[in-house]
Amino acid sequence: MSATTDLEADRLARATVRRNARNRWVAYITLSLGVLIFAFPIWLTVVGSTHDASTIGRGDVPLWFGPHAISNYVSAWLTGGEATRTTRSVPAWVMLWNSLNMAVLIAVGKIAISLLSAYAVVFFSFPGRMVAFWLIFITLMLPVEVRIIPTFEVMVNLGLINSMTGLVVPLIASATATLLFRQFFLTIPDEYVEAAKIDGAGPLRFFKDVVLPLSVTNIAALFVILFIYGWNQYLWPLLIVTDRDLETVVVGMTKMIGNGDAQNEWNIIMATAVLAMLPPVAVVVFMQRWFVKGLTETEK
Known part of the structure; x- marks a missing residue:
């Protein structure tokens, strides 16, 4: 009886091992296919940026690197390609600098305003x-496209067209970040507030010495999200900026493509696209640990 039981247990154990191995292989294959689907366009872009314009213009894009990588990236970085009769080319470094400034200012501004507004709502009684919090929350129901015309009119009246201020200020307020910080501040124990009062700490000192250190991981996670949000802005920069010296890289690449015909310098466009991917990727990679920790950590 005991030998039969042992054989049955051994058979079940081996079946479990085979099933787990099969499930792992299915997971690996599925993930590999997903990576290939998402990575293949990026690979084509990187490879295309190393060939000449005539090769890509013919639709003959090889799957391996070409000999023109250095010249293409130097041309994209310094000149942005050849100018046309109607538009002049903008160097990639200028567009990247504008996008970097806009993304950083939007992310920092959103976090600063949201921290202060959430702190006021949670720790002050007035x-x-x-009502103020719900008015902020209701703005989530109004996308940028709905309020873009009155916002544009305000920027015109204030004389902020073709300025970095006009690019950044309308996008700084964030109901989402305010909501997230409010929900986090509500988890801070009341004992911290009472201890701060006993020590004689005022609201600003409590905010600086207690609230901010506890919010570091949340701030890091939101910075990554808001930086990418600011970097990928297209509609608002397209409307507010006509000076090509203030053009962002997303808008600039669209203008480089133009009508999408074969006369475009696709090698320079692809080189610019690769350069445009580097800052967001660098931010995600550099802040990955804080980003994951800020989204998953529940005990503060």
């Missing part, structure tokens, strides 16, 4: 506190 008439209309929750």
Whole structure:
């Protein structure tokens, strides 16, 4: 009886091992296919940026690197390609600098305003506190496209067209970040507030010495999200900026493509696209640990 039981247990154990191995292989194959689907266009872009314009213009894009990588990237970085009769080319470094400034200012501005507004809503008691919070929350229902015309009119009246201020200020306020910080601040124990009062700490000192250190991982996670949000902005920079010296890289690449005909310098466009991918990737890679920790950490 005991030998039969041992054989049955051994058979079940081996079946479990085979099933787990099969499930792992299925997971690996699925993930590999997903990586190939998402990575293949990026690979084509990187490879295309190393060939000449005539090769890509013929639709004959090889799957391996070509001999023109250095010249293409130097041309994209310094000149942005050849100018046309209607538009002049903008160097990639200028567009990248504008996008970097806009993304950083939007991310920092959103976080600063959201921190202060959430702190006021949670730790201060004043008439209309929750009314103010819900008014902020309701703005989530109004996408940029809905309020873009009145916002544009305000920028025109203030004389902020073709300026970095006009690019950044309308995009700084963030109801989402305010909501997330408010929900986090509500988890801070009341004992911290009482201890700060006993020590004689005022609101600003409590905010600086207690709230900010506890919010570091949340700030890091939001910075990554908001930086990419600012970097990928297209509609608002397209409307607010006509000076090509203030052009962002997303808008600039669209203008480089133009009508999408074979006369475009696709090698320079692809080189610019690769350069445009580097800053967001660098931010995600550099802040990955804080980003994951800020999204998953529940005990503060």
